[in-house]
Amino acid sequence: MSTDTYNPKGKFFRWMDDRLPIIRLMHGTFVSYPTPKNLNYWWNFGSLAGIVLMIMMITGIVLAMHYNSSADAAFDSVEHIMRDVNYGWLIRYVHANGGSMFFIAVYIHMFRGLYYGSYKAPREMLWILGVVIFLLMMMTAFMGYVLPWGQMSFWGATVITNLFSAIPLVGDAIVSWLWGGFAVSDPTLNRFYSLHYLLPFVIIGVVILHIWALHIQGSNNPLGIDVKGPQDQVNFHPYYIMKDSFGLAAFIFVFAVFVFYFPNMLGHPDNYIPANPLVTPEHIVPEWYFLPFYAILRAITFDIGIPGTDIVLLDAKLLGVIAMFASILVLFALPWLDSSPVRSARFRPIYKWAFWIFFLDCIMLGYVGSQKPEGIMPILGLVGTVYYLAHFLILLPWLSRFEKPLPLPESISNPVIKATGEVGHEQ
C-alpha cells in the first residue's frame, strides 16, 4: 500500500536523507500517502481540526504575552488585550471563536467516523487515540474558559470541579486539592493557566500518534470497503491537498464571519461581569460544545438504593457524574460494541436510521442543556440520556447480530453492484 516515491535531488537533500530522513517522512505523510479515491467532503474535517489546532496555539502563545493570571488582575488584563494591545481584539476573538471552530470540526469528524464505521477493525487504535484527543480538548477548553475570570468562568469552574466531590470518601479532599483552597480562587486560576498552556502540546503528541495510526491502515472511505489495489487510490498530493484546501477556504470563511461579525455570539454575556464568589448567575450554562454532556450531568435527579429501606447506594449527584463520564468513555468501547463487519452506513439500512436518531438525540440534549431545569426539560434530559447510552450499549450490539446488510460493491473502482444489475455509481 505504501508507495514511497521520495527521490532526493541535490547534494544537500541526499546528505540529509542519509542522516535524518525527515523530508522523506513529510513526503510520505503529505505527498505520496496513497488515499482512497472516493473520499467525500466529510473527510476534510480531520485536516481542518489540525489547522485550527495550529491557529489556537499561535494565537494562544501571543495572548499569553499580555495575559495576567492573578485573580485580581486576570479580568482587567483581558480587557487590556481587547482595548490597548495592538490587534489584541482580533487575536483574542480568533482564539475565543477558534475554540468553537475546533469543536465544530472535531464533532463533524467524529460523526463522520460514526456514519462510515471508521472506528472498526483495523482502525480501533486510530479511533481510541481520537477519543483521547477529544478528552484532552475538553479539559483544555474548560480551563481556557476559566482564564478571563468572568462570572461564567468562575461558576463554570466551580460546578465542574465540584463534580469530583461526588466521589465517595475522598471527594472533598480531591476538590480541595484541585482548588488549592476552600473555593475556586487565585491558586486555582494559576494552575489552570499552567495546564491550559501545557495540554495543547500533549494534544499535538497524540495527534502525531493518531496520524501515524491512520497511515498504518490508510483512510477509510464512504463505501467502507477495503482498498483492493493501486487502481482504488490516488496520492494525497495533489488530489486531497486541493480538496482540503477548498474545504479550508470555506471553513475559514465561516470562521471569519464569526470573528468579524458575531464575535460574542458563541460566548455568554455574563462572562463580561468580573468573577464574584458571593453571587451565582441566574442561569449557569457551559459553552455550547459541552451542552449535551451538561444535560446528561443534570438528567438524573433520583437516588438508587435498596427498595423499602433508606439505604442509598448511589445518590443522584454521583449518578449524574457517572452518566456524564460514561457518555464519553463508552466511545472507547465502541469498536467492540458494534461488531457488524460492514463499516459504511450506506449498506446498513437500520443503522443508518439509528445514526440519525442518535444525532438528533445529541442535538436535543444540547438544547436541554441550554435551558433551565424546569417544566418538561428534566424529563427530556432523562429520556435523552437513557437513549444516548442505550444506543451504544443495547442498540449497536443488537444491530450487529440481527441487521441484514445490503450487498457490498466489489471494489472502490467498481462500485456498481452486479448481482442486482442496479447502477449505484459513486460520485
Next chain:
Amino acid sequence: MATDSKDSSTGNGIKRRDFIYVASAGLGIIATGSAVWPLIDQMNPSADVLAMSITDVDLSSIAVGQSITVVWQSKPVFIRHRTPEEIAEARAVPLEDLPDPQTDEDRVQRAEWLIMVGICTHLGCVPLGEQGLYGGWFCPCHGSHYDTSGRIRQGPAPDNLVIPNYEFLDDNHIRIG
C-alpha cells in the same frame, strides 16, 4: 566478592540475584514516591490559605427576617435572623418528608439564628434566599429547593446545606471556624 556458588540457588530456592532485584525495585519505588509526593502535595491549600480560617461576625444589625452573607474561608456563609413563622414551619415538617433527615433543632444553636455555608451541596453554586417552593433557598443552577432550615427538599442536591462550626461569643457576636 560473590562466588559462582553464592549466585546459584540456596536451599530454599531463593537466589542472591532475586534479593538484589527486589531490594533495588523496592528502593526505587520509595525514592520515586518521595520525589513525586511534593509535586502532588504542592497543589493542596498553602499555609497562608489555611491561616484564614476564622471569621467573627456582629449580629446586632441584622433585623428579624433579614439575611446577610459573610465570607469564611473564601466561601459564602448565610446568617439569617429567622421569623417565628419560619421557625414554626421548619419544625412542623415530618422527618420522613426529608431526603436528608435532620431536625431543625439539630441545625441551630439558637432558634432565631440560622447559620450555614451558602453553597449548594450539588455542585457548589450559591443558592438564592427566600425563593423556591419551600420558602427557603433555591439554587438556580440545577434547581435544588431548600426549606427554611436549609434542608434539601427537592432537586438534585444530595444533602442539607452544611452547618459550619461556630460559637456565640456573646448574644450579638459569633465566631465561625
